[in-house]
Amino acid sequence: MEVSDDLRRPPVSIEASALTRCRHRVFLDATFPHELAVAPENPGARQRQEAAAAHREAIRQKLFDADPDGWVLIGPDGSAARRAEQTLAACRSGADRIWGAVLPLEPDTGRRGRSEILLRDRVNGGYIPVVVVNHKVTDPGRGATTTGLFEWAPAVDETRKVRSQIRDQMRVAHLHRMLERHGLASPAQVAGAIGYGGDCVLVHDLSTILDDYDTRLADRVEIARGRVRTEPSQIGECRTCPWWDRCRSELTAGRDVSLVAPGQRAEVLRELGVRTIDGLAGWVGEPPEVWPQGPFEDAVVIAKAWLAGAPLVRRYRHVHVHRADIEVDVDMESYQEFGAYLWGTLLNGEAPSEYQPFVTWLPVPTDDEARSFAGFWRWLSDQRRTAERKGKTFAAYCYSRSAEDKWLLSSARRFHGFPGVPAEEEIKAFIGSPQWVDVYQAVTDQFVCPNGKGLKKIAPIAGHRWRDDEAGGEASMSWYRDAVGYDGPPDPTQRARLLEYNEDDVIATKILREWMSERAVQEIPHIDDL
Known part of the structure; x- marks a missing residue:
């Protein structure tokens, strides 16, 4: 300028x-x-x-x-x-x-x-x-x-x-x-x-x-x-x-390379004389000696995908995500570092899918978190035991497990001794087992994602839509303040809004893994197709 x-x-x-x-x-x-x-x-x-x-x-x-x-x-x-x-x-x-x-x-x-x-x-x-x-x-x-x-x-x-x-x-x-x-x-x-x-x-x-x-x-x-x-x-x-x-x-007008290789990656490329997406897509030869983040080959694929208008690119000819007879989708909502106030679940098995939230509307941090967390863990454990008793396989899914893992472990530590709260060792055994599946990792392993790998970016490609146009992590923080009455009387409409948002998140995870199993191969180009 x-x-x-x-x-x-x-x-x-x-x-x-x-x-x-x-x-x-x-x-x-x-x-x-x-x-x-x-x-x-x-x-x-x-x-x-x-x-x-x-x-x-x-x-x-x-x-x-x-x-x-x-x-x-x-x-x-x-x-x-x-x-x-x-x-x-x-x-x-x-x-x-x-x-x-x-x-x-x-x-x-x-x-x-x-x-x-x-x-x-x-x-x-x-x-x-x-x-x-x-x-x-x-x-x-x-x-x-x-x-x-x-x-x-x-x-x-x-x-x-x-x-x-x-x-x-x-x-x-x-x-x-x-x-x-x-x-x-x-x-x-x-x-x-x-x-x-x-x-x-x-x-x-x-x-x-x-x-x-x-x-x-x-x-x-x-x-x-x-x-x-x-x-x-x-x-x-x-x-x-x-x-x-x-x-x-x-x-965009200049087809700048930072649109597909942001941050330090763009700086490295410019030093090598590559300033446009076209230049990166046409890269020939060995990758740069120093590359700040991720495989350099992915950056080239993302540039080609941008030029082709492809929202995702398959790494492999086949797409796989772990599936089970009884499946539960899990999504947790927290308020900053103060606490996890909502554990949302979606049960998919022999009966039609059913959304079940476990929530406290007392402002976090609060000991009432122990009640909602214990209720969630008791319910999840019941589903695991039921599947085992019936001789069926079980899996629980989340999208990007780091936040869920953090609050599972910290809740067990914080509320140790409260009724129904599991021992930390029990949580560790579960999250270290094949029954806890991170769909984000499955996406990362099998796709190159030109526009990012967040659930709000990937699930719409599989056909999911959130009911609330403002749905998102940052917006939910403001909704939560109103829902629990941080700045005035509690607002029941914002509580309903948060539950709907959480339900849409777990539905998104379900739709995404089903799409990966059934349609992704037909709808998403392979790297070689570019």
Whole structure:
């Protein structure tokens, strides 16, 4: 996209989020702010923002309840400039702990930023920025440096390892540099992040990331000021970007290679002189020495499929998916990391298919999950035993088992000892058996999927349609908040909507595996056919 030399831009300032964002998006955000302001709001982004705000408030309340007189609160009212004045005044008065800090805008560097917490470094002087985020910052393991919520005393944690979050690192580095400008940064060059769970503070060593931060900031500021040219290229971020329709149109017109080989794969291909889908489809010779993701041969097939308009391509002459006399489809619904509130099942056997949900409508996390989970497991075990007693084979199916496996195991651990809840070993035995079948894996093994392998992408090829046009994982999060009454009285219509959505998901899995067994060979071209 060409930018005229006399294009008038408003003063440019960026938050740390721009440092891990698509470079072309940074350009578009800065160049067309009025279009961005009227762009349709992404429901998933809004839901994540609301959940993050609720998490921040829960952490604030927890900290203030523990020490109500130990904090200076910078309230949300008033202009950013006014709140920045209040923040600097609190720092210069020697406040130990500040909540809601806003740092002064820096027109020359382009920085703007805010920190949920500033902690006075009682040993070295200055302030330590601590951010509150609604995602995990550690995993079980060892070696992370953490400190408690109520006292800054960093130490190596033998129970946690760091979960890499570059966006958090860039944000705390951004805040440290802004504090430095006013002589208020701790010389220890450390920062903190309180993540999902809110039971500790992960300590970041800023000395290892400041150089990377400075390079990223300089790059993004130059882009935002129109001094560096950028071009669109498809990456994972595109699916939720307000500019995607514009970029997709431009990429399609140029038959850009990133449409079939997004992300780093497109970068590798461009370095080799392959910039179009046609160029990739016509590849001759050995594959690139370095290829970031998946077999390179699949990328060539996807390019050929794009040119041919084929939604799927068979790898083999025959298509196989494990089948049984008694079949059960399973789909779980969870709300972020708080809990699994719904286990939906579809029984297919001697009688007509029957949908059976096991659900709690108390907001998760709740012990009532134990009841619904136990009910689901009891029912599933009954179907397995019935099949065995009748001398029939049994299989349970899901689509992309990682989420189901996670919540099966964590529910057994969390609710150990509740009536009907199975032992973790019983869950492990089931998910490790041939009776637990991942249809996603069967699709991955036997098809090349030009448009993605999600259930919403693949099941329509087999003829399935969801009744709700808005059906999807992100939309269901908003429905759930209304269904259980997070923001007002519980809405029964949204409960019905979630059950219908879950039922359609299990039906989709059934239709997909039946299609694979019966019609896929006739309807989907083989690789050699391209």
